Amino acid sequence: MASEHPTKRGRPREVLAETLALPGNGLFEPDATLRPLGLRHSDRPVGGPRHKSSRIPFEGTGATLRVREPLAEEYRRCLDPFVAMGMIAAVTERLRIGTGIALLAERDPIVTAKEVATLDHCSGGRVSLGIGYGWNIDANPLPKFIDFHLASHGEITLEMAEYLLDLSLSIAIESAKKCIPTKTWKALSLNQRAVVVEMIFNMGVGTFLTFKRFRQALNEGKLGDAVAELMDSDWYRGATNARARKLIKKFMTEG
Numbered sequence: 001m002a003s004e005h006p007t008k009r010g011r012p013r014e015v016l017a018e019t020l021a022l023p024g025n026g027l028f029e030p031d032a033t034l035r036p037l038g039l040r041h042s043d044r045p046v047g048g049p050r051h052k053s054s055r056i057p058f059e060g061t062g063a064t065l066r067v068r069e070p071l072a073e074e075y076r077r078c079l080d081p082f083v084a085m086g087m088i089a090a091v092t093e094r095l096r097i098g099t100g101i102a103l104l105a106e107r108d109p110i111v112t113a114k115e116v117a118t119l120d121h122c123s124g125g126r127v128s129l130g131i132g133y134g135w136n137i138d139a140n141p142l143p144k145f146i147d148f149h150l151a152s153h154g155e156i157t158l159e160m161a162e163y164l165l166d167l168s169l170s171i172a173i174e175s176a177k178k179c180i181p182t183k184t185w186k187a188l189s190l191n192q193r194a195v196v197v198e199m200i201f202n203m204g205v206g207t208f209l210t211f212k213r214f215r216q217a218l219n220e221g222k223l224g225d226a227v228a229e230l231m232d233s234d235w236y237r238g239a240t241n242a243r244a245r246k247l248i249k250k251f252m253t254e255g
Contacts, residue, residue, distance in 0.1 A: 082115045089123035098128030105202065108242040132161075143167075172201035179208060184219050192223075195251040202243070203235070211235075227252060 085097045097119075104112060120127035142150065146160050156164075176196045177185055185193065200208045209215075211233065217226035227248055230236055236244040 082119060085127070086119055086122075089119065089126065096126050096128055097123065099130045101130050101132035104131050111242070169197070169201060172197050175200050175205045179205065180215065181219060187221065188218070189254060191250050191253055195247045198247060
């Protein structure tokens with residue numbers, strides 16, 4: 001069993017656990033590394049390979065934005081953190097479990113709140129929820145004053161994080177005005193503009209530009225057709241369905 005799922009460095013799971021059984025370590029959890037059930041009967045904090053950087057190499061901007069090189073294997077094979085933590089909680093008694101950074105903007109808030117509360121209750125209060133906004137430094141370089149503070153302290157302040165959020169929203173608004181002709185933009189209600197901005201904010205300009213028939217329907221003033229195109233998309237049928245339904249409802253609401 002020890003050699004069935006070796007790590008990328010060729011070390012079996014048990015050796016990985018023994019070597020990195022240090023307080024404060026974190027486990028980057030792809031399916032080929034330490035399995036949650038491998039923590040059975042552990043009475044010490046067990047860590048895994050600390051992921052020092054989540055930077056993904058991008059190049060270009062807007063519609064030309066793309067990944068410069070293939071993603072690391074661990075990104076392709078990463079487990080869902082809440083499912084994995086549930087398994088870990090089931091076979092341990094004193095180990096604290098939690099997320100390094102959960103990008104809540106990418107998750108349904110009600111479902112996530114119920115998942116975390118349930119996990120914390122069933123584990124006996126052992127859950128620590130780490131959350132963050134998320135920021136890709138290669139695609140969007142940090143303002144110099146934030147970059148300097150990050151280099152000096154290894155973290156940014158809440159005020160800086162809120163500044164970055166406001167900056168991202170401003171960029172999304174300007175991008176929306178560039179993606180939608182001025183005449184069409186002025187004809188949209190405030191709610192409809194807000195939906196376009198939120199789509200760009202969450203999925204990026206490049207992905208938004210793939211909604212060609214939606215944008216064409218907007219330009220022709222056929223709002224019903226525009227809604228139909230959204231509901232016929234992978235975005236509506238996919239993992240972000242709850243957010244998509246909310247945005248479509250908002251799009252159809254006057255205001």
